[in-house]
Amino acid sequence: MNMSETLQFQGLRGTLRLDAPMARHTSWRAGGRAARLYQPADLEDLAAFLRQLPAGEPLVFVGLGSNLLVRDGGLGGTVVLTHAAEKRPELLLGRVYAEAGVASPKVARFAALNDLAGAEFLAGVPGSIGGALAMNAGCYGSETWDIVERAVTIDRAGELHSREKDEFEVSYRHCAVKQGGRLGQEEWFVAAYFRLAPGDGEASRARIKEFLSRRIATQPLHLPNAGSVFRNPIADHAARLIEACGLKGLERGGARVSEKHANFIVNPKGAAKAADIEWLIATVRARVLEQTGIDLQPEVRIVGDPA
Numbered sequence: 001m002n003m004s005e006t007l008q009f010q011g012l013r014g015t016l017r018l019d020a021p022m023a024r025h026t027s028w029r030a031g032g033r034a035a036r037l038y039q040p041a042d043l044e045d046l047a048a049f050l051r052q053l054p055a056g057e058p059l060v061f062v063g064l065g066s067n068l069l070v071r072d073g074g075l076g077g078t079v080v081l082t083h084a085a086e087k088r089p090e091l092l093l094g095r096v097y098a099e100a101g102v103a104s105p106k107v108a109r110f111a112a113l114n115d116l117a118g119a120e121f122l123a124g125v126p127g128s129i130g131g132a133l134a135m136n137a138g139c140y141g142s143e144t145w146d147i148v149e150r151a152v153t154i155d156r157a158g159e160l161h162s163r164e165k166d167e168f169e170v171s172y173r174h175c176a177v178k179q180g181g182r183l184g185q186e187e188w189f190v191a192a193y194f195r196l197a198p199g200d201g202e203a204s205r206a207r208i209k210e211f212l213s214r215r216i217a218t219q220p221l222h223l224p225n226a227g228s229v230f231r232n233p234i235a236d237h238a239a240r241l242i243e244a245c246g247l248k249g250l251e252r253g254g255a256r257v258s259e260k261h262a263n264f265i266v267n268p269k270g271a272a273k274a275a276d277i278e279w280l281i282a283t284v285r286a287r288v289l290e291q292t293g294i295d296l297q298p299e300v301r302i303v304g305d306p307a
Contacts, residue, residue: 009052013041022074022304025081026065027126029224029270030255030277032074032304034060039081043099043190046080047158053078055156060303061188063101063128067135067226069281072274073305082190083128095149095193100130104137107194108208117199118147120207124215126227133189135173135299140211145170149195153177153187160190173231173299220258223266229281230263230296238296239263245291247284252276257284278302 009016020037023029040046053059058077062068082101089098089110096116098107108123121142125132132144133151145165153161169176176183183189215221230238242248242262250257253276258264265280281298289295 007052007054009049012038012049013045014049015039020079022062022065022070022079023270025062025079026068026070026226027224028065028069028226028265028267028272028274028277030267030272031070031274032072032307034070034075034077034079036078037081038078039084043154043160046154046190047160049080049158050154050156051158053156059156061100061130063130064103064126066127067131067137067300069226069274069277069300069302071278071302071304072307075304080188082130092193095195097191097193098129099191100128100133100189102129103127104129104132109205111194111196112199112201112204112208115199115201115204116196117204118142118196119194120204120211123208124211129192130189133192134175134183136170136175137173140214143172145175147194147196148192150193151189152191153183154190155187161187218261220260220264220266223258223268224270225258225264225266226300228263228299229265230285231299233294233296236294237263241288241292241294241296242284245284245288247287250280250283252279252283255280273307274304275307 017037020034022031022034038049040049061080061082063083084101087099087102089096089102089107096111104122104125104127108119111119121140124139125137136143136145138144148165150164167178169178232238239262247257248259248262253272254269255265255267255272255276258266265277285296
């Protein structure tokens, strides 16, 4: 029996889609379909939806899909789509508050417009705040949790939890609840409060412009991609290792290792299968390990079933 067709929901205000193509919701523009996709109207609506899901239902939260590969066989469970174009940060009690679906660059620009400093680097983080929190995303010498004061999560029962920064274990591209929570499995980020210092808005906007110019000059932003594929090993850079192994331009099925930035895999015509991208990830990792002895760790999250 197909649960997506038989399960009935009551009192929801968001948008529910069945058999939803996830290629539309990932920046690689590749991958299979989700049995059910729900875009909540707000946090209260999300809580109502989660309370009605069966306890064993597979569940994945997706923002802008900029660090995600959905396999070609798709997802048999439910996807919660947190991003909505109209979502905006706001000032609450002297803190910048942003829900998980807010695009990270919006937080950078909002802070600058309010003469607050410290969030400029978020202009270089392509995903949403939820993903930035979950993986402690960063660039240009700063990381998301450098500026987080408090985060809000939601569990499968639809209960919200307000957690202080010291309740999380945070490191390079990693975040976990110290006690009791299972981020990404039974608990998900839905919002954060950022503590930022008073600053000069004009100077902040100049830094943002500089960061964006640097990204445009060094990254293949005009082509479908998912940002950095691998984490940087200690005291080195994944891109340098991949390039040194002669892997720039390695291609399969329309996906290829970018010639502009070796730690990016691009899907220029949107024709690649998720399997082609996953093959490139595995092949690059294997060849770098063989030639250098360094085992690159993927930064991209891979979910779903093979075709």
